Amino acid sequence: MKKSLLLVTASLVAISAAAPAMAADLAARPYTKAPAMVATIYDWSGFYIGINGGGGSSHATWDLTGLGREGSHDATGGTVGGQIGYRWQSGQWVFGVEGQGNWADFSGSNTSALTGNSNRTKIDSFGLITGQVGYAWNNVLVYVKGGAAVLGTKYDIHTPGGAFVASSDDTRWGGTVGVGLEYGFAPNWSVGVEYNHIFVGGHDQNLTNGGVFVQTDHVKQDVDMGLVRLNYKFGGPIIAKY
Template sequence: MNKILIGTIGAVALGLSAPASAADLAARPYTKAPPPMVATIYDWSGFYIGINGGWGSSRNCWDFVTPVTGTLINDGCHNATGGTIGGQVGYRWQSANWVFGVEGQGNWADFSGRNTSPTAPGQENRTRVDAFGLITGQIGYAWNNVLVYVKGGGAVVDDRYDLRIAPGFVGAGTTFGSASGTRWGGTVGAGVEFGFAPNWSVGFEYDHIFLGTRNVDFTLGGVFVQTERVRQDVDLALIRLNYRWGGPAIARY
């Protein structure tokens, strides 16, 4: 009888203690879900200013213009080549992946070249390009921080021309006629630009300048010497570094 009573009391005690043990269990901690991943989207919109430098070549073909009749006599062609350095300023705005812009660029140049006339062997023709400027519009397509674009517009080139005594003749290198002036034309180009920081980008650009043909009057001490018809084009290969403001990189989910 006592054994039965003791067993019953133990079972009741065990039943009463079970809920208390469950209540003593620690609550499960709440862990906040991690934020969603953020993708950084490079925005090309904004004003920019930069520097550029590289190489250029001016193709020049000369023809002697015969007085009275105006007949052209071939005086040969040459390339005036050399280095250039300058700067650019512009504005771009981006719509989806398309990027549109306008830009002004000005460069100092040191392009020089010469040839001996095939029809007047004692005459050496020399062309120098001292500066050029471009005013262009742009349209491009961006893959995040990589921009590929084409451009086109107007161009102006500062030229110097000299008639000199050719090597192998008495007085070789002596100038007997000079001319200078600015020539206006058109330009087209293309480039690729890489944004390596929110406001900085570096790129490569190629430009071609069409200057057509014009008559150039040479003088010596203010006295007319002769007229040459000069056909000229210019090719440029430039490395560019730009700083942009007014449109920093943005983040989107």
């Protein structure tokens, strides 16, 4: 009996001695910090190239020199083209330059109040050279733009029966202003919508038939158009930790 009590007592002493050591081992385990979270910040900087398409309307007013107002009309239709540019970002501000060229089919006509003939205007091409200033909320960009514009336009006169009277082709420079909204849906891709106004002012247009002068009209002309754009940007997003 005494021998059994001695064995139990020795076991309890051994367990008591081992407990602090085990606690010390548990406390010594190193603390592992949770991995830092990361957020993708869209970077608008870099060269880009893209395509666009949409529609527009050109308001044209014809004044027959020396006689007075012939009338006005809206030349409407569609357009497709492309753009290339470069942007650089500073904080949330985005600055850029862009060149754009489009094929167009904006056409319309009216009956002259003076001659009874049909005066027709058709814009078949245009180009824009612009600067941009924008503000970005990560992958959403709002911007304004402005610069120079060039229009390729054809002017025609026909009799009420459709017979050709005179025509003229012209390349006319003017200005443009616009505003756009763009969304980066992938590291290198963005889609957007844009509105542009082109104004070329008034100018004298000499219309001829077979090289023979027929008449001069003072034509006032401007263009309003809306475009959908798809761009590919060279480069990618930056990664920021927080």
